Amino acid sequence: MMMSVDDLTAFLAKEYPQLAESGDFVVDEVAPMSAKLRMRYDRRHLRPGGTISGPSMFTLADVGLYCAILGELGPVAMAVTTNLNINFLRMPGQRDLVAVCRLHKLGKRLAVGEASLVQAGPDGRETLVAHATATYSIPPRSSSGGAVI
Amino acid sequence: MMMSVDDLTAFLAKEYPQLAESGDFVVDEVAPMSAKLRMRYDRRHLRPGGTISGPSMFTLADVGLYCAILGELGPVAMAVTTNLNINFLRMPGQRDLVAVCRLHKLGKRLAVGEASLVQAGPDGRETLVAHATATYSIPPRSSSGGAVI
Amino acid sequence: MMMSVDDLTAFLAKEYPQLAESGDFVVDEVAPMSAKLRMRYDRRHLRPGGTISGPSMFTLADVGLYCAILGELGPVAMAVTTNLNINFLRMPGQRDLVAVCRLHKLGKRLAVGEASLVQAGPDGRETLVAHATATYSIPPRSSSGGAVI
């Protein structure tokens, strides 16, 4: 991998200080074409009815997929989200929520992936709470692998 | 309309205290099958590069469409977002961003609409920054128009 | 399962005579919350450049997910597609294309699922050619399991 869990954690802390300050977003794993990002349960993410808010879930899916791209391309890449489609399937419980992210394609210009937002229940079984697919525009890179600026 | 701009403002203040406290989200207009929601420019919504964050734009589109539904159905309806698809088209500037929302369909079970996120430039011309379509599940209502609980 | 591969094949032949007459669409598998539908390679599905057309891929994903729903609910259900989002990832080759379909949710009113459109290469390795997620509206059913008409 171009970036480890520690590299990604440090990168997010610098690039997304608001996420990092909250301490709620934790990089659990990075692997070829994939990543896992955890959102620790906190009252801030709640919306009426005691459920986790849509924007918090959007953020988790989007940043999780961004981590999967960074793991492949390294920190120079400033990928930009161009499309995100999210289906909200079940009311999440008041527990940690994990984005299991997998890239379908990492092309020269576009990356496409899916994020399954899952929660572990009291019995340890995982429930799919929401599912997103997203497309990212990859900036042109020089032949040495660095971003062209 | 079942709810006026003032009704919607009071409703959001009660139901979404975090949005309301910020003072950033302002209901500009509600009309048949449509609504306009404004996000006042504030440093909080920024992400690296000085642009407005994706989650803030998601929230603006989602809450704006929710206002259009509430305007038609009244405050009893607890519509739930089931799908939201958003295209990010241009980097927004550091200015107010307005969601111009229009319902395509308001059925018994599903509502579908689109939100155009626009900014007025220094010359007054509007630029389309992002565009979302979303589906909401409408809870069953009694024949008298009230929600069945 | 409420319907077997043979049941589904007979159902599609009756309900979608155009698909069935072509002989191109074959139900490979039905299992809990899932199904596999194969589109045999045929010149008719080509578009300029020798690739399989977008509408053919749309049909494969849509009918494949419909089979997964029918397998769970039985032939009385007239589920209707309300939303379909498809990402085209790679040019398909001139070979069979299989929709591997999985339901994320089968609720009382909505079903949501994903279809991975894959091709086996000459070396047997599978390539993901396109990926779709879709939502279906489920008609009200009587308590005995039959559709309410």
Next chain:
Amino acid sequence: MMMSVDDLTAFLAKEYPQLAESGDFVVDEVAPMSAKLRMRYDRRHLRPGGTISGPSMFTLADVGLYCAILGELGPVAMAVTTNLNINFLRMPGQRDLVAVCRLHKLGKRLAVGEASLVQAGPDGRETLVAHATATYSIPPRSSSGGAVI
């Protein structure tokens, strides 16, 4: 415009012979960042229940938006659909269906647009039957405007 209605009609006849042979798809209009494509009512597009099939509507939206792009860029551009999201809103009647297409963005690498699929009723009023948004990848062009091959 780089291409007129007649240019587009001739282009589609050559590039999409199957569409053209049917005689069902008619370019009604091309204008800056927009186009209208009509699908003449024909029994072939029907699905069970006497309604127009989803794949036919997919095709109408996709080809209509492609026409809007061709009108701007000319026939050299081989734009490729990368994402299409479609909401089916109402059962279409057994009448012509028109895709009113508008580009939201025509960038160097990506084009994004929306297609409203409408039908004129017996009273002349238009009904929105389906709504799609789609993204196209634009191939690199030489500085003289021609496609780089």
